[in-house]
Amino acid sequence: MAKKAAATKPAAERGAEHVYRMLRQAILRLELKPGSDLDELEISARYEVSRTPVREALIRLTAEGLVQAVRGRGSRVAAMNLFDLRDFFESLDLLQRSQTTLAALRRTPAQLREIEAAAQGFEQAAPRRDVDALNEMNFRFHLAISEAAHSRHLHHAYERALIEGMRVGHVSFIEHDGSKARLQHHLDLTIADHREMVAFIRDQDTESAERVAARHVELFRDRIVATVLSPDATRKMPVPG
């Protein structure tokens, strides 16, 4: 007998795990803004569970760095300040180069297929220009590469960097929203990089894989710099006087 109807959800979709996933997604999509307060009661009401699973989710998110807890005064979404950007890109560069290189060295045929599938997923999401889907697929692509590197410690660190990268990436995607042409250009460059990575990982060309991995981080960095430091709209406004 297959679970009594849809009365009770599949267990993984219920309780602490569910709250954790929903909160995490909301944080990564910037629906919950960096620095905003997280009220346990409010969250437990929203997801129709008690405070216990909510607390478990918050503790996990805190340990992962997405949430900051203040003793006796609850939790808030981890802030995103500009000072962290430098070391974010620094870490991403080191880890992405390492993991992509190791993936080229050690990937199994099955892992190569996973990587190719993730790359496909990204390319299929591109025409829709769905920001959330693109971020998610990009994340999966690089995570698939990282898994092929067979380095659990670096994998974990890289995963954290990629997660933070989703928040950073969101900012630029949102900004790009107005200029479809420039967004499309970036997507084209990104897809080209991804294809090269897949090819070099397939051919086990470690040096070329590392080179593209590094260039790919630069592409990301350039996009952020262009977005954050782009001439703002007020520049064209005439001022009185």
Next chain:
Amino acid sequence: MAKKAAATKPAAERGAEHVYRMLRQAILRLELKPGSDLDELEISARYEVSRTPVREALIRLTAEGLVQAVRGRGSRVAAMNLFDLRDFFESLDLLQRSQTTLAALRRTPAQLREIEAAAQGFEQAAPRRDVDALNEMNFRFHLAISEAAHSRHLHHAYERALIEGMRVGHVSFIEHDGSKARLQHHLDLTIADHREMVAFIRDQDTESAERVAARHVELFRDRIVATVLSPDATRKMPVPG
């Protein structure tokens, strides 16, 4: 008025935080053996708290990789298998070289003093041959260096690697227990490395700092290899027949 006597402990020494620290310490010292079960009730009885703070501690430790949770069947101390050793040293090498180099580049005078103090602490613990203290001081030394690198993401990854290193290191220290001469030799080499690191970080000699950092990992690796693969005691036993 200063807190009503010692009736109530200093808040940080009580509840979830306390349980977390005690469990963590016990795991790192291998007092709780890798793979052993962690019964929530038993732990709550031992530290005289309810299950709630125990669960919080376990969730945090799980997120940090020191504990593994099986859905519906509780938690156990994370296993230490030989397959993880390769990627452990791989990660440690990459991260230690990175962080030590960056520390040489960016350390402030105050951070240099912290590093020197930690190095001193290690040297003072050496004559006592106190395994736990040595592990702890070694951890603090490298963590102080990492903080001086001003790279929060890499710092977190390196901290995880160092924590795992404490467990790995314990194995070799315990094994060395019988042979004081060899332990002393290793301590001498370790202290020499530490002194060089401090000097190069002080002089902001990044290349030399990286070189010593790499050599220091090799020293550690050699010690583990020598311990784990050392000719075992049964080799000398006569067999019947």
Next chain:
DNA sequence: TTCCAAGCGCTTGTATACAGCTGCGCATGT
């Protein structure tokens, strides 16, 4: 003898009640 299954007990997962802390505001006194 072996395999299956239902019941039982132990452990985890969740809800809820309660206690304690924190920060704010108001009142009171200087």
Next chain:
DNA sequence: ACATGCGCAGCTGTATACAAGCGCTTGGAA
């Protein structure tokens, strides 16, 4: 007018009660 302290409200931190899942054991049948 400003400082200080008391009280209150709201939240977090902890304890406890309750529900549900899993494995083990025991009984029965092939």
